[in-house]
Amino acid sequence: MSSDAITIPALQIQEKPWVDLLHEWVTTVDHKRLGILYIVYALVFLVFGGIEALIIRVQLMHSHNNFVSPQVFNRMFTMHGTTMIFFVVMPVLFGFANYLVPLMIGARDMAFPRLNAFSFWLSAFGGLLLYFSFLGGSGLYGAGSAPDVGWWAYAPLTARAFSPGHSSDYWTLALLVSGFGSIGTSINIIATILCLRCPGMKLNRMPLLAWLNLVMAGMVLIAITPLSAAQIMLLIDRYLGGHFFDAQAGGSAVLWMHFFWIFGHPEVYILVIPAFAFLSEIVPVFSRKPIFGYPVMVAATICIAFVSLSVWAHHMFTVGMNSYANSFFAITTMAVGIPTGIKIFNWIGTMWGGRILFKVPMLFCLGFLFQFLIAGLTGIMQAAAPFDWQLSLSYFVVAHFHYVIVGGILFALFGAFYYWCPKMTGRMLSERLGRWHFWLFVIGFHMTFDVMHIPGLLGMPRRIYTYEPGRGWDTLNLIVSIGAFIQAIAILVFVWNLISSYFKGAKAGNDPWDAWTLEWSTSSPPPPYNFATIPVVASRRPLWDLKHPEDPDSLYE
Amino acid sequence: MDTLLATEQLGQDPGTPREIESPAPTTWPLILAFGFTLLFSGLVTSMSVTALGAVLAVAGCVGWFREVFPREHEVAVPVLPDDFRASTERRVVDRLPVAAEQVRAWLPVHTYPVSAGVKGGLAGGIAMAVLACAYGVLKAGSIWYPINLLAATAYAESLKMGPGQLNSFHADGFVLALGLHAFVSTLVGLLYGVMLPMFARRPIVLGGLIAPVLWSGLIYTMLGLLNPLLASHIDWYWFVASQVAFGLVAGLVVARQSRMLTRENMPFAMRAGVEAPGIISPHGEERP
Numbered sequence: 068m069s070s071d072a073i074t075i076p077a078l079q080i081q082e083k084p085w086v087d088l089l090h091e092w093v094t095t096v097d098h099k100r101l102g103i104l105y106i107v108y109a110l111v112f113l114v115f116g117g118i119e120a121l122i123i124r125v126q127l128m129h130s131h132n133n134f135v136s137p138q139v140f141n142r143m144f145t146m147h148g149t150t151m152i153f154f155v156v157m158p159v160l161f162g163f164a165n166y167l168v169p170l171m172i173g174a175r176d177m178a179f180p181r182l183n184a185f186s187f188w189l190s191a192f193g194g195l196l197l198y199f200s201f202l203g204g205s206g207l208y209g210a211g212s213a214p215d216v217g218w219w220a221y222a223p224l225t226a227r228a229f230s231p232g233h234s235s236d237y238w239t240l241a242l243l244v245s246g247f248g249s250i251g252t253s254i255n256i257i258a259t260i261l262c263l264r265c266p267g268m269k270l271n272r273m274p275l276l277a278w279l280n281l282v283m284a285g286m287v288l289i290a291i292t293p294l295s296a297a298q299i300m301l302l303i304d305r306y307l308g309g310h311f312f313d314a315q316a317g318g319s320a321v322l323w324m325h326f327f328w329i330f331g332h333p334e335v336y337i338l339v340i341p342a343f344a345f346l347s348e349i350v351p352v353f354s355r356k357p358i359f360g361y362p363v364m365v366a367a368t369i370c371i372a373f374v375s376l377s378v379w380a381h382h383m384f385t386v387g388m389n390s391y392a393n394s395f396f397a398i399t400t401m402a403v404g405i406p407t408g409i410k411i412f413n414w415i416g417t418m419w420g421g422r423i424l425f426k427v428p429m430l431f432c433l434g435f436l437f438q439f440l441i442a443g444l445t446g447i448m449q450a451a452a453p454f455d456w457q458l459s460l461s462y463f464v465v466a467h468f469h470y471v472i473v474g475g476i477l478f479a480l481f482g483a484f485y486y487w488c489p490k491m492t493g494r495m496l497s498e499r500l501g502r503w504h505f506w507l508f509v510i511g512f513h514m515t516f517d518v519m520h521i522p523g524l525l526g527m528p529r530r531i532y533t534y535e536p537g538r539g540w541d542t543l544n545l546i547v548s549i550g551a552f553i554q555a556i557a558i559l560v561f562v563w564n565l566i567s568s569y570f571k572g573a574k575a576g577n578d579p580w581d582a583w584t585l586e587w588s589t590s591s592p593p594p595p596y597n598f599a600t601i602p603v604v605a606s607r608r609p610l611w612d613l614k615h616p617e618d619p620d621s622l623y624e
Numbered sequence: 625m626d627t628l629l630a631t632e633q634l635g636q637d638p639g640t641p642r643e644i645e646s647p648a649p650t651t652w653p654l655i656l657a658f659g660f661t662l663l664f665s666g667l668v669t670s671m672s673v674t675a676l677g678a679v680l681a682v683a684g685c686v687g688w689f690r691e692v693f694p695r696e697h698e699v700a701v702p703v704l705p706d707d708f709r710a711s712t713e714r715r716v717v718d719r720l721p722v723a724a725e726q727v728r729a730w731l732p733v734h735t736y737p738v739s740a741g742v743k744g745g746l747a748g749g750i751a752m753a754v755l756a757c758a759y760g761v762l763k764a765g766s767i768w769y770p771i772n773l774l775a776a777t778a779y780a781e782s783l784k785m786g787p788g789q790l791n792s793f794h795a796d797g798f799v800l801a802l803g804l805h806a807f808v809s810t811l812v813g814l815l816y817g818v819m820l821p822m823f824a825r826r827p828i829v830l831g832g833l834i835a836p837v838l839w840s841g842l843i844y845t846m847l848g849l850l851n852p853l854l855a856s857h858i859d860w861y862w863f864v865a866s867q868v869a870f871g872l873v874a875g876l877v878v879a880r881q882s883r884m885l886t887r888e889n890m891p892f893a894m895r896a897g898v899e900a901p902g903i904i905s906p907h908g909e910e911r912p
Contacts, residue, residue: 094654095649096649184653185654185656189661192661196665454850
């Protein structure tokens with residue numbers, strides 16, 4: 068059984084016919100290749116979601132515009148939200164977790180390599196199923212194509228009376244299928260971290276990236292389950308005559324809201340905790356100092372995970388809950404700010420007194436710090452129920468969560484790309500193109516999302532198809548749309564950087580950043596087995612110990 | 625020593641194997657995932673798609689099962705020579721001698737025990753309460769007025785009270801206000817215990833004056849937005865005075881406690897006082 072030897076991609080990848088190469092990638096169970104597949108798949112969907120965003124922005128560029136029909140507009144914002152959350156950010160974060168966690172904990176692969184492949188393919192087919200709705204969504208009824216009920220899919224919009232055809236079913240089934248993939252990946256991450264750490268790597272010596280992905284994976288298990296349950300209930304409503312969400316037959320539309328947001332708000336933290344993980348690895352290396360307050364960072368993450376499971380109904384202040392519920396969810400939402408603030412202080416504490424290197428990964432991390440702070444502050448503002456009553460469902464809220472997702476998570480992700488791509492490809496990304504990417508994206512981001520708060524404050528509702536002139540929204544929306552196109556240009560620069568550096572970039576070597584965690588002790592890209600000999604570690608920074616035998620961390624931990 | 629062992633293992637190990645067994649590539653997870661997706665997709669396409677999905681899913685399960693039973697299918701991957709050499713671009717720096725065999729010092733070298741923060745917080749809380757009650761008696765005409773206001777920050781029933789009710793005793797509001805005051809005072813006291821040693825110069829000016837004025841300013845600006853009704857009941861001069869009283873007393877009490885060596889890098893068992901032979905560093909317990 069064990070007699071056949073596989074080829075080494077790093078050595079022979081250029082010599083193979085493309086069919087063989089494709090076969091290798093399709094049948095792979097290697098965590099690094101699956102990680103790259105997740106990342107590439109997410110980047111492809113990023114293009115789809117980005118095009119949908121641009122269509123939305125062109126439509127809103129000026130008043131009384133009819134660039135697309137109202138029906139298409141509804142599909143665009145539904146598909147944009149669903150794609151970006153479920154088929155871009157989650158897969159790309161799973162991709163990085165897949166690639167990095169085994170390398171950082173000194174393991175040869177994930178605990179369940181085949182489950183890993185199965186989970187990836189489920190996620191991938193889920194995304195394809197969603198987009199197949201553009202072709203098959205009209206079903207027998209000839210009504211609609213892609214889903215158009217918003218990414219929350221609130222009842223009763225999803226009832227058969229209001230959503231004939233199959234468009235909502237595609238949404239439900241795609242998320243259900245990809246949800247099973249997410250659960251599989253999370254189980255794998257948890258098992259890998261708990262069972263496959265190399266000798267000497269106690270929990271309190273684990274890199275923060277592994278710690279934070281452990282917490283994230285636990286949250287996925289808790290948060291995806293109610294969403295999957297709700298989707299099955301919705302299918303029962305639509306196909307088997309159930310009435311879970313049918314208020315006219317004893318069901319409750321508010322029940323769907325609770326189910327969705329019990330998933331939906333922890334989901335924000337599921338997405339942002341891996342972004343925290345990237346910062347916790349990148350900021351110390353480019354500050355030339357160990358992370359400040361390692362145990363507190365771990366505790367704050369666990370605290371965020373715990374508290375974030377009890378904040379969901381702040382999305383429902385306008386539904387009409389009683390004052391006790393409003394108070395509870397307002398207080399818990401504000402309380403999340405405490406551990407999050409601790410983290411921000413600790414990253415600043417890490418930089419404090421350090422010899423900061425302003426390389427591109429660090430620039431994106433600094434952008435994250437500034438923008439995530441502002442996103443947090445507008446979040447605290449909306450945690451106050453009376454404030455939220457005024458601005459819920461307005462463009463202020465859209466600006467706030469894009470500040471979190473784009474200004475926070477996407478900036479951290481870009482930092483992660485610039486930091487770990489040399490490890491994945493063996494080539495450095497261009498620093499010059501990276502700076503162009505950073506500054507264009509910063510300008511575009513702030514033009515779009517800073518300005519977007521103002522029409523929200525002026526009363527512009529989210530998901531509005533078009534608007535009357537003379538309400539003070541025209542110029543602001545024009546600026547927002549121009550900013551969106553600048554961001555698109557920045558993304559093109561990034562994609563060009565990825566492609567050109569892959570072929571012509573400078574050789575990275577094993578450890579281009581003079582870093583301290585185990586992945587930098589392997590070759591770039593790492594061999595299929597990661598480590599010829601399983602390493603033994605004695606501190607949180609094993610490569611520091613190796614480079615500074617006269618002053619190892621192990622004496623002080 | 626652990627570190628030397630790590631060095632040897634991470635570098636060129638003479639015991640490195642020539643090949644390593646890894647899980648073999650397989651298509652069965654892909655087939656199972658595709659079958660699983662088609663199984664669901666039949667709901668929105670046709671039953672024949674569901675049937676195809678079921679066939680693929682069963683085939684995927686069987687193929688996967690055969691992949692791992694009776695023995696996991698693995699392939700031998702030849703080990704590549706790796707010329708990794710640990711090197712750093714870090715500049716050589718001068719070191720200040722702090723102690724024998726020690727090249728790092730944990731700052732602050734001395735800190736306060738947790739109990740100092742608790743004592744400081746409770747003492748500051750009492751000082752603040754005395755001043756707030758004095759305000760109630762002298763300016764508002766009732767000692768219960770500031771207590772009911774404090775309860776109103778978290779208790780909707782207290783916020784609904786009219787002027788007459790604000791001046792009378794309410795057991796539920798009193799219990800809530802007392803608990804809230806003690807809790808927050810203790811927390812801020814703990815924060816003082818942690819932070820004051822980091823600001824070696826003029827800790828009382830920082831903790832007693834600057835910090836209370838800063839957080840009073842923050843509350844003043846935010847409360848008007850978050851809860852204007854509550855803000856309209858507050859006399860801000862007295863409010864700031866009571867915060868400063870808290871800060872001064874808490875700061876003084878914390879600063880008068882005896883300090884101890886920072887124990888941040890000691891094992892948890894030692895810090896928790898658990899008797900566990902063998903966990904004390906050979907370098908001894910005393911360190912800078």
